[in-house]
Amino acid sequence: MIPITEYAGRDVAVYGLGRTGLSAAKALKAGGARVHAWDDNEETRAKAEAAGIALSDINKRDWQTFAALVLSPGIPYKFPQPHRLVRMAEMTGVPVIGDMELFARAVQALPERGRPKVVGITGTNGKSTTTALTGHVLKEAGRDVRVGGNIGTGVLDLAALHSNAVYVLEMSSYQLDLVKSLHCNVAVMLNLSPDHLERHGGMDGYQAAKMRIFQNQTPHDVAVVGFDDIYTQSIAIGLSASGPQRVTQISSTYTLGKGVSAVEGRLYDNLNGKAEFIGKLEDCPALQGRHNFQNAAAAYATCRALGLDPATIMAGLKSFPGLAHRMENIGDIEGVRFVNDSKATNAQAAEQALRSFRNIYWIAGGVPKAEGIGPLAPLFPNITKAYLFGQAEGAFAATLKGKVAVQACGTLDRAVDQAFRDAKASGDASPVVLLSPACASFDQFKDYEHRGEVFRSLVRAMQPAALKESA
Incomplete structure (x- = not known):
C-alpha cells in the first residue's frame, strides 16, 4: 500500500467503493486522514465494511469540513452531467480528485532523487496488454517493477514508493480526467478512436x-505515441513541434523514418535514424496480429527509454504469456478452438480478433457503443455465423442482416452452446468460437472480466474429463 499523508488529521470524502475507491480509502486512512467513505450500493458498502473501512453517509455531512472529494472513476464527473456529489463539492469549494491524483501527489512530495520512475499508458485499445507486456519485460530484466492502475491492482494498493522502482500504470480516460499533478517519465498514447x-x-x-497524460512532462521525459490513426498522428506531430518532451513514434502500419516500427511482424528500431532489425514477432506466441505488433512496438520503445538494451527487450517479448480475456486461447474441443476476447468492449477492439482468424463463429453482444458494429463490415467475410446476446442483439442483427448468418441467443450460455454445435458440425478447417463482444458487459455481467470468466467456465464444462484436469 502507498499511504497518503497529505490529508493527515483532515476530513476527506471518498465516494464510490469499488476497487479503486476502496484502495483510496485504505491509503488515506493509513496516512492519518479522517475518511468518510460512502457508496449508494448496499452490497458495495457491506464489502467495504468487511475490508475495515468505516462508512459515513456523506450526503448528510457538512461539506465545509471536507478537504477533498476522492471520486471513483466510474462516477460521472462532468458529462453527461455531474453527479450530485460532484455538484455539492463544487458549490462548497471542495476539490474533486481521483486515486491517480493521490498517487501523483505522493510521488511529487518526495525529494526528486527519491522518486520512482512512472510509466503511464493510455489509448482506446491495447493499453492493458501493453501495460502487462511492459511490466513483464522490465521484470524479466531484473527491474523492481509494480504494475497496476486501471488493470489488476489499484495504484494505491501497489507496494510503497521507492526510488529504484518503476510503476507501470494503465490509465483510463476517466482516471486522467481527475489528475493535475501526474508526471510520467514515459507517457504512452497507443491510439485514439471514438x-x-x-x-x-x-x-x-x-x-x-x-x-493529460503528457501535461507535466519535461525535456528529460519521453512520449511514446502511435502513428496509426489520424488522431494520434496529429498528437505526435504536435508534441514533436511544441512539446518539451522527446517524442518516439511507433507504428504497426508504417516504416518510420525515426521511431519504432513493427510492420508485418518485423520489429525495427530506428530511434537514431538508422534502422536496426530487432526480431520477428512471430517468435512471440502471445503477440500475434497487427494490434499486438503496435503493443510490442510501444513496450519496446518504453523499455528503451528506461535504458534496456534491444536483446533484453526482445527476450522479454518472446516470453510474455499474454493477458487474460484478450485473445486468450481457452483450448480446443473436438477440433473447435475457443478464444476469449471479452475485453473487446467496442468495435475497434473486436476488429483485432476478427482480423486474426477465419471460419469464425462469433459471439457478440452486451451494451452497445454508439458506433455499433458497422465499422467491422469489411471483416464480415471472416465470420461464418454470429451468435448474439444482451441489449445489442436487435441492433447487431439488423447490421448483419443479409451479410452474415445470425442467431439470437439472449444469453451467453446459449450462444456458447449453439456456436460449438454449429462449429463442430460444419466441417470447416480450424473453426474458431470467438467471444469478442464489441460491447460493454453491464447488462448481464459485473464487468468484462466476469463475462470472460463465465465464458471460460462454460467452455471448460464442455471439455472431456482428461482435458479439465489439465486445464
Missing part, C-alpha cells in the same frame, strides 16, 4: 482527457 463519448461530452473532450 469511445466513452457520453462521459466526455464528445470526441474533443475524450481526446483532452487522454492528453
